[in-house]
Amino acid sequence: MINKTVNIDEIQYETKDPGNLLESIEKRGIAIPVQVNVTDSGYQCVDGNRRLSACAILKDKNEKFNRIPVMILNDYSKAGSAFWGNTQNKH
Numbered sequence: 001m002i003n004k005t006v007n008i009d010e011i012q013y014e015t016k017d018p019g020n021l022l023e024s025i026e027k028r029g030i031a032i033p034v035q036v037n038v039t040d041s042g043y044q045c046v047d048g049n050r051r052l053s054a055c056a057i058l059k060d061k062n063e064k065f066n067r068i069p070v071m072i073l074n075d076y077s078k079a080g081s082a083f084w085g086n087t088q089n090k091h
Contacts, residue, residue, distance in 0.1 A: 002071070002072045002075050002077075003033055003069065003070070003071050003072075004069075004070060004072065005067045005068065005069050005070070006036075006042075006043060006067065006068060006070050007066060007067060007068075008052065008055055008056060008059060008065070008066055008067070008068050009066075010042035010043055011034070011036060011042060011043045011044075011045055011052060011068065011070070012039070012041070012042065012043065012044045012045065013044075013045035013048070013049045013052045013053070014045070014049045015049070015053050015056070016049045016050045016053045017050070017053070018050045018051070018053045018054035018057065019050065021050050021051060021054045022054045022057060022058070025051065025054045025055065025058065025065075026054075026058055026061075026062075029064070030051055030055070030068060030069055032048075032051075033048075033068075033069040033070050033071040034047065034048030034051055034052060034068055034069070034070050034071070035047040035048060035070070035071050035073055036048075036070045036071070036072055036073065037072070037073055037074040038072055038074055038075055043070065043072070046073060051068075052068065055068055
């Protein structure tokens with residue numbers, strides 16, 4: 001898993017009613033990254049449709065909601081032995 005910040009326009013998600021999240025996110029921002037998978041056309045939301053829907057509404061008021069913290073679930077490019085701090089196989 002990799003954490004990064006991406007443009008909301010790069011994320012495919014299902015628009016949902018953000019409900020009480022709208023006010024919370026406006027005040028505090030996104031506390032928990034949206035979970036996504038990398039696709040050929042950008043990112044696909046796995047968990048966080050309501051958070052993304054809230055940010056889509058809020059981005060017209062404040063540009064900070066254009067960039068969203070995400071956790072990429074299907075990128076294992078850094079999962080080799082160096083990722084865990086081992087540079088040599090100890091077996």
